[in-house]
Amino acid sequence: MKRRILPDFENETIQAYNFDVIIVGTGVAGLYAALNLDEDLEVAVVTKANIDESNSYLAQGGIAAVMTADDNYHNHVEDTLVAGAGLCNREAVEVLCEEGPSDIHKLIEMQVPFDVNEDGDLQITREGGHHHRRIVHCGGDATGRETTKQLGNIALTKENLHFFFGTYLVDIITKDNAVFGALVHTGDEYKLLRSNNIIVASGGCGQIYRYTTSPLGSVGDGIAACARAGAVVNDMELVQFHPTTLVSKGKEDRLFLISEAVRGEGGILRNSKGEAFMQGKHELADLAPRDIVTREILKELARVGDPNAWLDVSSMSEEFFSTRFPTIYGECKSRGINVPHDMIPVHPAQHYLMGGVKTDLNSRTNVKGLYCCGECAETGIHGANRLASNSLLECLVFGRRAAQYINNNFIPLADEISEYTITTEHHTKRLTLDEYHKIESTVKDTMSDYVGPIRTPSGLRKAKEILTAISDRLDNAILETPYEFKVFNGVTNALMVVDGAIARKESVGSHYIVND
Ligand SMILES: Cc1cc2nc3c(=O)[nH]c(=O)nc-3n(C[C@H](O)[C@H](O)[C@H](O)COP(=O)(O)OP(=O)(O)OC[C@H]3O[C@@H](n4cnc5c(N)ncnc54)[C@H](O)[C@@H]3O)c2cc1C
Structure with missing residues (x-):
């Protein structure tokens, strides 16, 4: 899976548009980042679907944050670290738990309809791994829908946010390890969105499994695209069931x-x-x-x-x-x-991916100008096992932090950006739609059969063998449609999960390995 850009181009000049910032994804991470960017920045907000199709939209239970006087953020830190089974980045967890409550207050100001009791106080519930009640929720068990809807409603009124619905991020364009654009596919054509600041908030990759709670689009396109662009991807074997x-x-x-x-x-x-x-x-x-x-x-x-x-x-x-x-x-x-x-x-x-594109406390990756936040990022908050309802909180805190960092360190469009033409490798093998369907299905079965909650060395070897054979078949394939890109990205991510699982010899948190 070594290719740099998915489709084949020969000195192609593609219709191009300039933006100050590009955001990929309209889940909670992408929308909240968009709303925290300075309003004088012109922002492209790209999603392959609509605002009502994401993991965020499906979230039920709520958002974890310390909102009562009898709890404090140190308790939340401790619960997060315990759930993470020793693999959390403590500094990131401290940031999450300390700053999270102010983001909840901000959501309240934005009129996200959190459930309240008869006195008008927030209803606060408890979930697994939490020693205190600290989960706020909306619509009973429709927290994701209500939050995403309200953030989306506000974002759609902002003149600086330019939405590209039904627009698929194919690849991130870089030069000298710095981003300068996103190659997207929409309708039947490619577009180049040019910018030196890109926030990828494209969610996890649950759909590489047969049995998952994630929606169909969740194969981790953004993670695979970031990896092709040179970003470090970590801990992909840490998958929550x-x-x-x-x-x-x-x-x-x-x-x-x-x-x-x-x-x-x-x-x-x-x-x-x-x-x-x-x-x-x-x-x-x-x-x-x-x-x-x-x-x-x-x-x-x-x-x-x-x-x-x-x-x-x-x-x-x-x-x-x-x-x-x-x-x-x-x-x-x-x-x-x-x-x-x-x-x-x-x-x-399958429910959640703890691993992903490695980021720092400001959601920066190792590629200049490339930020990741939400489920596609690996901030180190969740360690080997995410604590319930910490995911939406992470979307808020690290979506905002990415935006704030860009506000303070904005990189203007480079001059040479306008001269860019795309040349890629030339591939020759054409697979049928049926073959892609079979590949997709085999990946899902392989991941569910051999890379689930209880793993064995021989099962992982078997998975590696199957996925490597698929990857070899795709090596020279001509990729032309979003579906083909999606299948390719799914294989890329499945291989990263398996490679990580083989490399991690000891059981920890969600990665549980037993001898054959
Ligand atoms: C059923 C369910 C219930 C959950 N309940 C909770 C809960 O109660 N509390 C909690 O904290 N967490 C919960 N989670 C987890 C949480 O919802 C997710 O981890 C979180 O919403 C991820 O948000 P995100 O913004 O990072 O990504 P997502 O919400 O998944 O959004 C990803 C966005 O990226 C877009 N995208 C993806 N690929 C491309 C591409 N190639 N081109 C363009 N756009 C692309 C998608 O269209 C989408 O807009 C739940 C998850 C599920 C599935």
Whole structure:
């Protein structure tokens, strides 16, 4: 997977547009970064979809931040470090937890509709790994939708933000290890967006797995593009598997999540005999960090011979459950699960990427002018296992920090930028659409079969063998459409996950390896 630019060009002059800053992604990280840039900067905001299609939009449980007097940010730091299993960057965690509350206040000022109680105080819940209630939420279990919608509504009114919907980031253009543009594909044509400041906020790569909570577009295009541009990518093997996704009878593009907040409000995991198997496994029992709960579920299923675990929510009244978790309530009902009386069938699935493009405290990568924030970045906050609801907080804190750094260190457009023409390698092999479908499917199965929550050395070797053969087939392939780019990027990222997993010999957090 050595190519620098995905499509083939021969001295191509592409229609070009100049911007002060380019942002890729309209999840919470991209939108919040956009809103924190100085309004005299002309900004291209690029997304391959629309504002309502992202991981951010799907987020349920909430955003973690210390918002009460009986808690303090040191507690939040400690919980984050414990969940991260020794691999967190403490400095980044301190920044996250100390600065996070002011970003929540800023969201409140922006009229993000956080849930409040009868007295008008924020409703604050608890999730796995947190020793205090510190999760704020919107619409019960629709935090992502409400936050993204409101940030999007505000961003769309800003004259300096120029939205490019349905526009696919293909590659980041660099010269002498500095960015100077983004090659994008929209409609049937390529465009060159020129800028010396690019923020990539393109999310994770859940869709390289068969079973994931992420939407279809999440293959990690931005991570792969940054890697081709020379950015350091780290810790890709650190993939989080959420313990409780709704078991589905049919085939689904993505699995429906049963938020950890359901356990935060009293939900209990049981096996088919009704035994509460998390008791005694960890001091926080059902609210232990996600990697631990996921493994305990898988061990319990193997021990009892069950296909899935059960989430008992009967301690909540129907009125409470339907108000507190309207999305989950509606989804369960639509599938004939009579919550809270019936137990919910659940199984672990891929949920989040802790690794990604390595960034510093100002979201800078090692490539000059290239910033990453949100799930595609590896700030070191999550270590080997992300603490619940720290992800949206990271999007806010490090999206804002990227913007503030650019505001203070803006790099104007270089003169030579206008003379740039693109020349790339020449490839000769044409694969059919069917072949791309098969490759995509094989990648997903390989990742789910061999690179899941419990890994073995022989399984990882097998995955490497399969993915290397695919990568060899793609080496000389002519890539022309966003779908082909997406498949190629998925293979690139899957290989990085597998290589990282092979290199990391010891189990840590979400990377759990057992001998054959
Ligand atoms: C079901 C679910 C529930 C969750 N619940 C929570 C929660 O309660 N709390 C929490 O903290 N976290 C939660 N998470 C995790 C969290 O939602 C994500 O980690 C976070 O939203 C990532 O935000 P982001 O802005 O980095 O990326 P995303 O929100 O994924 O946005 C990525 C953006 O990049 C765009 N993009 C991608 N590739 C390209 C390309 N090639 N060209 C152009 N645009 C591109 C996409 O279209 C999208 O606009 C949840 C995740 C899921 C899936």
